[in-house]
Amino acid sequence: MNSTAVAGLRIAVLGLGEAGGTIAGDLVAAGALVRGYDPKVAAPPGVVGTGGEAEAAAGSDLVLSVNSASAAPDALRAGLAGAAPGCLWADLNTASPAVKRHLGEVAADAGIDLVDVALMATVPGRGLRTPMLASGTAAGRYAGLLRPLGARVDVLDGPAGLAAERKLLRSVFYKGWAAAAVEALEAARAVGCEEWLREHIADELTHADAATLDRLVDGSHRHAVRRAAEMQAATDMLDDLAVPPLISTASRDLLRRLSTR
Structure with a gap:
């Protein structure tokens, strides 16, 4: 100092x-x-x-x-x-x-x-x-x-505004990532397998690297139609469990948008 x-x-x-x-x-x-x-x-x-x-x-x-x-x-x-x-x-x-x-x-x-x-x-x-x-x-x-x-x-x-822009761009990912984990674990709790899903998520995070990001982004574009249908099924399941499918619905809608490109 x-x-x-x-x-x-x-x-x-x-x-x-x-x-x-x-x-x-x-x-x-x-x-x-x-x-x-x-x-x-x-x-x-x-x-x-x-x-x-x-x-x-x-x-x-x-x-x-x-x-x-x-x-x-x-x-x-x-x-x-x-x-x-x-x-x-x-x-x-x-x-x-x-x-x-x-x-x-x-x-x-x-x-x-x-x-x-x-x-x-x-x-x-x-x-x-x-x-x-x-x-x-x-x-x-x-x-x-x-x-x-x-x-x-x-x-x-x-x-001024550039620092805020950088932070909020990062927030789109980090806060969305956190929200997806919260929603998924709530649904898993409803069917009695929260610990199983918690371990699965932790394992994915532990082994994630730059190749993981490429796979997530490229796969979402390449398989948008199939993944949108999968997220519709996930949304239906959460509705049946009385768990609001906020992130699941957003994921479905994003994949549907990608499928039209």
């Missing part, structure tokens, strides 16, 4: 829930001067609590907005009333690229640089060391401020 770079660094954290509170605590431990605001959560030890976004942002070198995608626009507008020229605003919320671009435009109109930051793993257990992607014209500056405190920041060469 570069103590010279950290000394006197003033950071505001908006949103002190599970993610924001953990990051704020790590920033304090790293030697930063941290002010925070959350309408529902008290400031953790070492963080100076404030009465609003503008008060937290006042005098700060960096503002971290870690509340929610829905709250981010209002938090930005409120915080800009206290942010001084030269302050850097970082939005760490999981929002769409369009929302991030809009936030960047609002900040730019106020003469403030905004960085789009995507948290690429869960924060609990990692805190400030959670891998981050940062985009926007001031992304390099953001990395320069936080890396000396122990943050893991990769900078993308592109505008």
Whole structure:
């Protein structure tokens, strides 16, 4: 840690829930001067609590907005009333690229640089060391401020919205993958073979590699008609088991679309 770079660094954290509170605590431990605001959560030890976004942002070198995608626009507008020229605003919320671009435009109109930051793993257990992607014209500056405190920041060469785009593209796979596992295990539980299916899924994940991805994608295109019929049968089975076939239906519909190409 570069103590010279950290000394006197003033950071505001908006949103002190599970993610924001953990990051704020790590920033304090790293030697930063941290002010925070959350309408529902008290400031953790070492963080100076404030009465609003503008008060937290006042005098700060960096503002971290870690509340929610829905709250981010209002938090930005409120915080800009206290942010001084030269302050850097970082939005760490999981929002769409369009929302991030809009936030960047609002900040730019106020003469403030905004960085789009995507948290690429869960924060609990990692805190400030959670891998981050940062985009926007001031992304390099953001990395320069936080890396000396122990943050893991990769900078993308592109505008605000690019980091969010990368995260959400990954989310389509990871969250869809998780949802498929939840649905399949629920159905297996209904027929009394959950443990069998759990072991089967774990074995597939353990042995997966790049060739597995090629097989999944190529096979879906090549055998779309047959697989769509198979997923229709799976959907019918889940209906009979009173398990909502949300992922199974979506898989069937995607395969049907591929079959028409």
